[in-house]
Amino acid sequence: MDSRRAKQIAANLVAVRERVERACDAAGRDPADVTIIAVTKTRPACDVRILAELGVTDVGENRDQEAAPKAAECGDLDLTWHFVGQLQTNKARSVARYADVVHSVDRERLARALGARARSEGRRLSCLVQVDLDPGASAGVIGPRGGADPRDVMAVAEAIDAEEGLVLGGVMAVAPLGADPDAAFARLSEVASTLRDRYPHATAISAGMSGDLEAAIARGATHLRVGTALLGDRGTIVG
Structure with missing residues (x-):
């Protein structure tokens, strides 16, 4: 193991945890209720x-072609693998083999494909409904960040819940580029509350990344997807 790299990551992890603790203190929340997902x-x-x-x-991980071999290489570790990127139905078989949680289920067809693949692999996957927090910008078309229109979230949730092999975990979203993250995550909180009214067990709110995790925590995020703040900009070594 590269000791210099380990020290760099350790220092960044301390800084991220301190940010989480401060944000939780401001929100009156317990930091133990917030999971940091390292996006690698x-x-x-x-x-x-x-x-x-x-x-x-x-x-x-965001891309199956990178995630699958990495998960296999780290198969001796006791890890929980989260697939957080946009997912095509033709990748459902591969993702179902290693992912424990899929954050980006944004359509009923994908839920059905993941359910079928999970059953064939003898696994159970937790699935989150990805919510488009700026649906007007894409005029009904899935944008570059993905996500179901808030009006369609319940239908996607029902599709997940109907699939043996899948467990409805909650919701996920990415704040729109250039938008106020607090306002965006407030909308997500409303969607999450509506979902919990029907599915009380679906408590996960995956929101917040390196640049906006404080706003996400203030609005109830239970899972943060942190890459740059832990591991540095892509292609660089953390300094």
């Missing part, structure tokens, strides 16, 4: 091992 896209498996040594065992 473009990073090697050795970074995942460093994170695991530091106690971070929730790992997120």
